[in-house]
Amino acid sequence: MVKVNFCELNTVEDNKLAFAVIMTKFNGQWLYVRHKDRNTWEIPGGHREENENINDTASRELFEETGATKFKLTPICTYSVERDETVDYTESFGQLFYSEVEAVDSLLHFEISEIKLFEEIPDNLTYPLIQPFLYKKVLEFLKEL
Template sequence: MFKINFYDLNTIEDSKLLFAVIMTRYKNQWIYVRHKDRQTLEIPGGHREENENINDTASRELFEETGATRFNMTPVCVYSVERDENINYTESYGQLFYSEVEELDSCLQFEISEIKLADNIPGDLTYPLIQPFLHKRVLEFLKEQ
């Protein structure tokens, strides 16, 4: 079972933030990506490298997964995914960002095989129990702005 929790920025110890996820708009559409090893779509993002600032993680992952070369990045919140699998309980933390991309490099050089632009969240998601909540949280954030 999964549970998604949202926290205000700077309320969870920085060292616990293991990944960055970036809800990204380009030409008024959402960017979703397809990893070379999967058939499903996901929000751009990835794991934080050792001694890397979480904001740098977000920028690096956005470039690696979308080819974004010019963009604005805004931290939205911290989130966690709780897993309760009878024997083991885990909660892992990440930071959620919103980005508007101005320019994409047309050549994908890393682990992503395809970028898909969408008006709404697509149905064929890699993490269908998590990603719709992140998408919804960013929409709420944008309404608050």
């Protein structure tokens, strides 16, 4: 079983934030990516590099995975994923962002083989037990604007 927990920004120690995930809109639609080693869709994001600011992680990953060259980035919250089946599991934290992309480079330079726009969250997800919760959290955030 997997459980996604949400925390407000700045309530988890910065050094515990291991990754950034960016729910991204481009031309009014949700942008998802397909890794070259998978056939499923995922939200752009990735692991934080050593001594990297988490906001810089989000910007770097958004560019690397989508080719986004002009965008606004908004931190939403911190989240963690709990897995019951893992005895020695250490809770890992990520920061969830929302981005509106205005321009993208047409060439994909890194590990992503395809980007695609969707009206809603796609069915064929890489992390189907996690990504729908992140999507819902961003929708709630957008309603409050």
